[in-house]
Amino acid sequence: MQYTQPATLPQPDDISATHSARVAAYLRERIETAGGSISFAEFMHEALYAPGLGYYSAGTTKFGGAGDFITAPEVSSIFGRVLARQCAEVLGSVKNGAVLEAGAGSGKLALDMLTAFESMDALPSSYNILEVSADLADRQQRHLQDKLPHLAGRIHWLSELPENFDGIIIANEVVDALPVERFIKRNSEVLQLRVAVGDDGFVWTEARAPEKLSGFVTEIEADLGHTLDDGYVSEASLAAPKWVADLARSLRHGAMFLFDYGVSRREYYAPDRTDGWLRCHYRHHAHNNPLIYPGIQDLTAWVDFSSLAASAVKSGLEILGYQTQSQFLLGGGLTIEMAGFSELPIADQLALSGQIKTLTLPGEMGENFKCIALGRGAISVPSAFQFADRTETL
Numbered sequence: 001m002q003y004t005q006p007a008t009l010p011q012p013d014d015i016s017a018t019h020s021a022r023v024a025a026y027l028r029e030r031i032e033t034a035g036g037s038i039s040f041a042e043f044m045h046e047a048l049y050a051p052g053l054g055y056y057s058a059g060t061t062k063f064g065g066a067g068d069f070i071t072a073p074e075v076s077s078i079f080g081r082v083l084a085r086q087c088a089e090v091l092g093s094v095k096n097g098a099v100l101e102a103g104a105g106s107g108k109l110a111l112d113m114l115t116a117f118e119s120m121d122a123l124p125s126s127y128n129i130l131e132v133s134a135d136l137a138d139r140q141q142r143h144l145q146d147k148l149p150h151l152a153g154r155i156h157w158l159s160e161l162p163e164n165f166d167g168i169i170i171a172n173e174v175v176d177a178l179p180v181e182r183f184i185k186r187n188s189e190v191l192q193l194r195v196a197v198g199d200d201g202f203v204w205t206e207a208r209a210p211e212k213l214s215g216f217v218t219e220i221e222a223d224l225g226h227t228l229d230d231g232y233v234s235e236a237s238l239a240a241p242k243w244v245a246d247l248a249r250s251l252r253h254g255a256m257f258l259f260d261y262g263v264s265r266r267e268y269y270a271p272d273r274t275d276g277w278l279r280c281h282y283r284h285h286a287h288n289n290p291l292i293y294p295g296i297q298d299l300t301a302w303v304d305f306s307s308l309a310a311s312a313v314k315s316g317l318e319i320l321g322y323q324t325q326s327q328f329l330l331g332g333g334l335t336i337e338m339a340g341f342s343e344l345p346i347a348d349q350l351a352l353s354g355q356i357k358t359l360t361l362p363g364e365m366g367e368n369f370k371c372i373a374l375g376r377g378a379i380s381v382p383s384a385f386q387f388a389d390r391t392e393t394l
């Protein structure tokens with residue numbers, strides 16, 4: 001997701017404001033039932049995924065110009081086409097390999113990838129989507145049925161991870177949407193930041209951290225080789241390493257490509273990063289206050305890629321590589337995809353150049369977004385990661 005720091009946020013229209021008021025009432029009730037406060041992870045989970053209410057579960061437009069943010073597949077089909085090339089390389093050495101996409105958003109990446117696989121004569125045995133939002137799954141279904149009716153029989157929506165999966169697992173900007181804990185260090189102790197109800201809306205409150213969270217922070221400090229300063233605030237994603245372990249358990253033979261904006265653990269918990277990595281997106285404005293606009297703004301946190309890598313290794317996966325999105329695209333076949341560029345009408349050339357700049361330039365999505373590739377069984381390292389690899393920074 002891309003953002004600009006807003007001077008002021010746009011005001012929600014009446015329909016959005018009414019919806020947000022309903023979500024706020026639901027959250028207040030949860031907080032009261034819980035005795036006056038809930039963890040931020042619970043707040044984030046409910047604000048994003050409460051059935052029929054949460055940001056991803058209710059029916060608003062989130063992706064693209066009319067929504068709140070734009071993701072790489074929504075910027076350009078080039079992203080899905082290059083990713084399909086990299087997947088095809090792996091699928092070549094996996095018998096009967098399928099694709100599993102987690103968190104498919106509008107269905108745009110699935111559309112681009114299936115189209116690219118078909119044009120390379122490399123269609124996987126099936127294309128499976130695991131999506132937590134019933135509303136988005138419904139939109140994906142309609143979109144793909146409309147655009148690729150002849151491939152509809154190969155596309156399946158799953159309600160849980162399959163067992164003994166052979167093939168490729170992909171996820172773009174899903175890890176950043178997993179709920180995170182927030183913590184603060186006080187007098188050398190780890191306190192959990194929780195959400196309570198104040199006079200004018202939701203407010204932060206602090207409590208002794210549960211053992212899981214304080215243990216996680218102790219692990220981070222051990223990795224860093226120093227303790228975090230008093231007053232230091234950050235996030236801890238307990239869900240992300242668990243999610244990777246779940247995916248790893250499902251994968252019998254093949255690879256996974258996880259894309260997100262993120263950094264190594266050392267950068268994530270750098271001494272000067274004293275307020276964490278939460279980002280909220282509303283109508284293409286980014287800001288740092290997750291307690292406003294419940295249910296109508298996206299809540300995300302940058303990803304600690306070292307944590308994903310450690311969980312993968314612990315689960316028996318091999319790290320095939322880690323690199324920036326720009327390196328992935330440049331090493332993964334962008335130039336091949338651009339072969340017919342000079343024959344395109346000038347307006348299309350301009351549009352495509354703009355999309356590629358957005359995907360690859362350091363000030364845009366090129367550097368902040370990373371890709372980690374993980375594998376199990378006999379597969380060769382995808383060519384994008386032979387071009388560049390930063391695994392040693394994790």
Ligand SMILES: C[S@@+](CC[C@H](N)C(=O)[O-])C[C@H]1O[C@@H](n2cnc3c(N)ncnc32)[C@H](O)[C@@H]1O
Nearest residue numbers: 056071103104105130131132133172173174177
């Ligand atoms: C930021 S959107 C990204 C959508 C899409 N991948 C893209 O790049 O445009 C996050 C997506 O992940 C889904 N999601 C969140 N948690 C998930 C989980 N645990 N399993 C599967 N999907 C999940 C959301 O419903 C949503 O579709």
